[in-house]
Amino acid sequence: PSPNLVSASVLELLEALRAPERWTRLKAKQVLVGREVAQVLPAAKTWAKTAEGRDLMEVITLLEMLDQPDSEVLKRLLASPDDRARAYGVRVAGRWGERIENIVGLLEHAAEDRHARVRMEAALASAALPDAGTILVSATVAEEPRDRWINYAFAQAVHHTKENWLPAFQRGELDFGDRRRGLTALLGAVESKHVLDEVRKLLLSNQVDENAQMALARALVAVGENRDLQTVFQLGQLDAATIRAMASRKRPEFDVSDFLESLCASKHVEDSVAALELAAKWRIRELYQTAIRLARSSQADPQLRSAAMRAMGALGNKETIPLLKVMAGKSANPKPSAIIGLLEVDQAEAAKSAADILQGTIQNEAIGKILGAFAGREGGGPLLAMELAKRKIDRTQGKRLQDVWIGTGFVQEAITEALEAIAGWPVASLKFDEDLVRRMVAAGRKGDRARGQILFESARAGCMACHKIGNQGGMIGPELSAVGSGVPADRIVTEVLWPARQVKGGYALSRITMRDGRVLQGYLQESRDKKLLLLRDFAGAGMHEVEAEMVSKEEPIGSLMPPTAQSLSRDELSDLFAYLFSLVGK
Template identity: 30%
Template sequence: MLFLNQPSAHRRIAQLTSALSLLALPTISLFGQNPLSVSKPEKDSSVEAQLESFTIDPRLEIKLFADETMGISNPICFRWDAHGRLWVLCTWAYPQLKPGEPPNDKILILEDTNADGHADKIITYADGLNMPTGFALGHGGAYIGNSRDLIHVRDTDDDDRADAREIIFTGFGTGDTHQNINSFAWSPGGELYFSQGLHCFSRVQTPWGIRRLDEHGSWRLRPLRRQLHAHRRTSGGGNPWGFAFGDWGEPFIKSNDNTISELLPGLVSTEYISGGYWGGAMQIGGTKIKSMIIEIVDSPHMPDDFQGDFIIAGYFARNVARLRPSVDGAGHKLETLEPILTSSHNAFRPVDASIGPDGSLYIADWFNPIIGHYQASFRHPDRDKDHGRIWRITAKGRPLAKVPQLAKMNASQLAEQLAAPRRWTRQQAKLRLMDLPKADATAATQKWIDGLKPSDPDLEHKLYEAIGVFESHEVINRRLLDRLLDAKDYRARAYATRVAGRWHDRLDDPLAILGRRARDEHIRVRLEAVVAASDVRQPKSILVAAHAGANDSDRFVKFAFNQTVHALANHWRPALLSGDLTFANTDHLQAVLKVYGGNDVAGVVRQQIDNPKLPVKQRQALFALLAQTGNTTDAQLILKSANTLPDVLDALSGSVQKRNLQPPPNAEKQLFAATRNRNGLVRAKAIQLAGLWKINSFKDYIVTEATDQNEPANVRLAATEALAQLGGDKAIESLDRLAVLTEPASVRAAAISGLAKLDLPKAAKHSAELLTKVNEIELGSILAAILKRNEGADALAGALNQTKVSPDRAKLIRRWLNAAGRSDNRLIAAVDRALGQQVAMPTYSPELVATLAREALERGDVVNGRKVFQLPLASCTACHSVDGIKGATTTVKGPNLTAVAAGLPLDLLVESVLWPDRQIKEGYEATTVVTKDGQVFSGFLHNVDKNELSIRDLTTDKIITVQTRNIQQHTKGGTVMPPGLTATLTHTELLDLIKYLSTLKTTGQPK
């Protein structure tokens, strides 16, 4: 279960971590390494050896609960039943069945019959499973993710062995076996959540139509209605693996890299994703490196300071991590604490964690020196198919929790357990009530509710637990819903708002309910209202969403609002255009159209502008919106009425660039007044527009503005950029005069950029001269200006070869090129020539890799390697950090390399340092776009759709958006880590660097 999230990887060490994606390569047996993905088997795989390897919080102790001697092998996950038994899902087939071999993975039931802390009874509940990756107990059996199928198996004769099997749904993607549907978890209201990974493309036929989920995301099933919802990219990583719900139903999701995300804002069913390719906008924290599963501590047996903390299974770091949540606006944030358990044993792979019925913490240990299947052959002989362990962590000196006999309770007794102080008891009681006949469960729950005292300080939480019983049976309890909607505790109101969204098709007034909560004083309730409104597929639902989230700056609300606008677009847009939908609040209309407008809504904006009662500020905002959505006629109106408003002129410029908006017939006349406005910002925006529209009659004026040193810097900058748009000999002559050291840095860089478009040799000559004189900060702007032109690198290389460049200056240039991920051979050669270094890179061979690896282990010096890592010319810290070593920049960051040796065998680490193109993680290839006007943009793909493509620029860390109609060439592939970064190192320094990197595993870093 491997996937590495690399937020901004590039240059030489970037692919050290990203090499995780490579297909099976041989592991060199000489390595004495302990890399976490492909390790050599321990000589001693005994329980005693593992116990010896553990370092645990001194207040805790760990003992074995069950192991392979009972038939446990490679446990993936486990779940508890009301009897207090532990159900464990094991696979012998992963990562791939042998040809002709029948699938026979199993669910086993473990029981500790004498309560001594060790399982002593085992039953095979289900077998014949095909690489299942998740299950949940419910409705008299188990829901299982069985490759492409979601199945439900039951025991019909009470012998604890499944004898009935039903395929609930089929068509789930199976593009990668560790990304199949997984992590099954029940919500407080009886919804079954599960997820799928990056390479899964699902098409599932349901009674409600075909449900589609491309790539990674989460599923939500309401079993009794067979209602399935898909939510794209909800985890902030390529392989989501783990759900958890807070005390009031707050949903969280764990990716299988290091991140944890707020799930609620993503529970909007739409193909549109505003959080980028990886969907990471809702991240709230995480572990240092890859991990999985979330368990929230609620146990009187555990230490007091553990209560409410998140427990994470650190399968990659071989630890059990701990994080502490706190409220952050409408969502949460996490503080990373010290792990409660770490291990030095190669095979320790915690993959699940759960508080048990006795209050202890149980850990599923996959037990394998090899994980995943990108790093080693499917048939690698070191894959362990024989071992698997369940560990039990207890607190010293604290009594175990009393185990309730839930399996023996009737409906009334179970309803009373909804008030139990422990989460485990309440959850199990609700699951038992869900399994009981609807009439019995709901009647008993209602009777319990009727007996609650109004003065009970926990009344509202008890009502919250109770409504989940009605939800699980799809029984509408309006009176209970109203009580919670009007609760004093905002968390009760928030959850009730979610329920109202779920029940909307069976309520008489769902939008009225949600409308009131959209005005709630608490931001969490308003967030729930936005998400709930997205489920009510009616035109007026957008009014609710807009009232709750239109002008809220909270990142969780903003994300949910953007998603909801798109999710409801097929309903509100036609109604708006036909006049059947009216926004009473113009601000709300503006917010909606800003998120999802389109040219066809311009008429609605025109009508609003014509309203004589409209406040001035709103009218100005509508003009800006009309500039974004309107046509050439609208541009004429805008220039006539709002040509002194910088925001409006800026919006017009955006439309010219994005939509190729043409100038109105009187554009020259209307812009003339704006270009002479006393407000410099107005003049700057008007000049920019004149340049984009190529109004040549302004050229002389623009030349004057660009060269007048008494003009404000923003006006001169706009004029310089406009000259590049207008072109011609006069523009070239003016830009030639501006591309000199005496001009301000911004004007100088803009002049270089403009010359690069109009006269590349002149731009290259000026650039080469300036690079020898400007300071280190300005040097980057000069390089960026010329290198964004197609063939700019070659032109600059030629100019540098004709310019005297000092070695120190060449070092600065090389450092910038390294950090920018530039691998232009001629340019790098020219810079290296100035450095006095022309060192050829060695040719790859497996023998050379083995030699370097052996020498690094035998002769490498870790302490000196750390120093090499920090050398400016090596550029490691230009993009990467290690705990204790800060990166050299704050704007561009590659992956934290604190645990690089935890993910790479040493042979792959050597390859990644010397030949980065051999190891490229999918999703982190370089993306390069050449536009029709000769601009070049390179970086990491951020997002792409039919209209535009966005790239995260490696030098600025900013998102650059290019309209697809303007793209001449789009290439994807190759590393962004320049080759030859180690060419400046001596052989000894190279060995030291490799040795140092091989020690980075998360803890005990060399100083």
């Protein structure tokens, strides 16, 4: 029989939004719209606090029908693990527009979403807003891989809002930051030659303030010609963001050493740091002595000294080795930047100094930087592993090193094996067994959820470093807020104990070795330009744009997740699985 919705209370009508029948949910909303808004609205907002997935979409639809935008409910929908729910939330955000707090920020976040459907909706939503700054949403969408549907949405947004954003851009009022691909795509959709000519004239006219001048300079660096770099340098004192934007360009043919030398003396530390980093990237060896002077200076800012040590390695030679070995310090006060610089000059010596430091330091941040640096250099991992094996490192320190290493998210087999041996705690030892999976599922049904949550959130398990539950945790791996309702129990057990066996779509890690010896790890994305590889950083730090001709080797790694859970006792695993099984998004 059909439910009697007309005489139902507001709470009963809200509960009817959970009904499996679409008719019931629709009629419940229609009846609610006919009730007093003063009664329905607070009840709906309270009900939404425990709603998830489709239920949350239903209450958002109700708020739309009532014409009562609500930022908090919308944010919960935009944080859903279901890409369909997030896409719908973005569409609603576009309709509610400026009545939503920080609407541009919400859309920019959606424009970086892993799922193409959400990014497409972000582009379409941005076209509905009059603010010139919403073009940054479209630019962010263009930073990510695009299919024909996103291309259509992007083109519509760019042209529909052109009369708002283009004049603002030409006045230097829009800062595209590091959205180089996005800005290129935007200007490619309009008469870019005419626009860039206007930018050049305005940049040299002294008719704009300093902030606008730097915004225009960054735009010219991102999409201009090589001659435009000289124009930008001639502006004089550049800010850090503009200097860093130049790192995406190849070293120009004209001499830039004097420009960078003057920038190293800036009163703003971040500008000087950026200048040293650019000198290292472009191999401007004329700044080598400047780097030594700043690295040695006890009066220099610590951040500047660190940048100088790294630059010494990039610009130096064999004579640099003893200098950096001294600067690297001891276990009590290590300087990871000196080790990173030393890696550029002599990997073997860097490995010796690093092993000496790692043998005793308790500074986890320094440990992570050093281990990550060796994982990021071709041949660095095996050299460090060999030196660590020569040291007498106790198991307590070995466990510290292993925990920090797992937390970095890097995958480097030699380092992993060396730290397992030192800690006396090999992470992977269980062989896959379907009968064991069934037993662990049964044990998880009887485990203690509360103890499992404590274990999940502990530094020992390290789960929270990569996985998000609700508003807590990292974004390296899949969100687990509703894993118990969306993933079968046997698969949860398998993916926790043997993560490399079944890798979730979009989380298959790749390792790219560059011709200059750098090693990058991340998730390969489809690129429209066959000359470029797009590698999404596994830690969420953005997209690496890599020229295919600069790659010497590309190899799949599989799962980023280490089989850390295999080191837990059976009782601990029972509790951990009990907690994961209980996560149903409520």
